[in-house]
Amino acid sequence: MVFAERPRLAEGLRAYGLIVMMWLRSTMAYRASFAMTAFGNFAATAFDFVTILLMFSHVDALGGYTLPEVALLYGASGTAFGLADLLLGSMDRLGRRVRDGTLDTLLVRPVPVLAQVAADRFALRRVGRIVQGLLVLGYALVTLDIEWTLLKAAMIPVMLLSGTAIFAAVFVTGAAFQFLAQDAAEVQNSFTYGGNTLLQYPPTIFAKDLVRGVTFVVPLAFVNWLPALYVLGREYPVGLPDWVAFLPPVVAGLCLLPAGAAWRMGLRAYRSTGS
């Protein structure tokens, strides 16, 4: 009963923190195993960038963008996605939990279900992906020839944090969808991993309708394309005013609202399989 008196959000965050700490302690019981899996995570994502390097061994520019410019897009999206994946990546197991009935045990605990599902099996090895993204981002920032202003410099951390929030909204929405279609974790992958892959390349190489789709429908373009193009001083292919580049925090907030609503709807519609 003590729990109910606290604000729901604070309670959720506290529970999330406690469960994460528990998994961290269990991870650190096998340090060598953790080091290996974190390295594996790093190497797995590094192959994406190796592919881009191989491409640039044949060409000087891809869609009019040089390697450091692509590296900026890649590093920003990779880091933001990695952070969201670290915080909420376990949520794609929700479909399995619904199928095998283990979700029921979470429902009877006096702790927000979202916090429990998100923190479940918290996988610290996913920092491998974040490190990889940050390294590529660092390479981009060192090699790019940009006239830095305060606004442009501030854009980098804002972009990473808003991007994380946008990807987080996608993770939560995807998990909510799994209440309906329990076997459809892969649909979520198309928006998370697929979105991340898409954003690692310049928008100029994609069809205009696709660019419009990820700008206005699923606003992934606000993760990195729009803010990064402002930093690089480039035009956005479907013609938007410059100030749109400053919207990512607003868009992130607007994405989290429907994601939360979808989650609550999914949870309410949930019927146990009884197994």
Next chain:
Amino acid sequence: MRLYAVVAAGGFRRYATYRTATAAGVFTNTVFGFILAYTYTALWDERPQLGGYDMSEALTYVWLGQALLTTCAMMGGGFEDELIERIRTGDVAVDLYRPIDLQLWWLAGDLGRAAFHLLGRGIVPLLVGALAFDLALPSEPLSWLAFLVSVTLGVVVSFAIRYLVALSAFWLLDGAGAAQMAWLAGMFFSGMLLPLTLFPGVLGEVARALPWSSLLQVPADVFLGKHTGWGLVEAYGFQAGWAVALLLVGRAVQSVATRRVVVQGG
């Protein structure tokens, strides 16, 4: 023989029951197909004839990759998790008493799985790709048949690699690390990220000689008519050679491993 046919049919039916998962997989393969197709278009716009492919051949390569991703289990998935679990729990001891060949048993099941994935997750993405892009599809029915033979050989090579990965659990107990390494090598060296003909110098030569090139690079080249006549026989020989070699290594490792089980007392 009849027994293994039944096991293969079981493997097919087992995956056919996951209808939502199959639809979701088709959706994902199609989304990735589009993203990759656009990046390849940008690349081949700059450098036509890169790696010996023209634009429509390169785009065909993309969609073949999506069609074969689960068929040839390039990212793993399939029987190996189950076998690793049976080794870890010791249930594998029961399997060894059965009057069957353990390796052929799992191979039959995996062939059934691959057949389902080719039909269930292969055809639709390739069809969508062909509608959205100008693909280089063979007009000769015989070329399609030649492709199917190459894909089958690719599945056997993929199986043989994953069987070895699973057997490593006899020593490591937890097969997760080995499975991850195999998954990484499979993604990179099958040509899934970029055709192996684009890999520079020695890296390219090594990549094309490794068994993983049987999973996508060779079947795709057969599909695109890059291997004809004796070249086709050579391509098959390359795949079959790796398949036989890896299956034999699997047998040798298995007999060492089973002796170990006996020593442990089961």
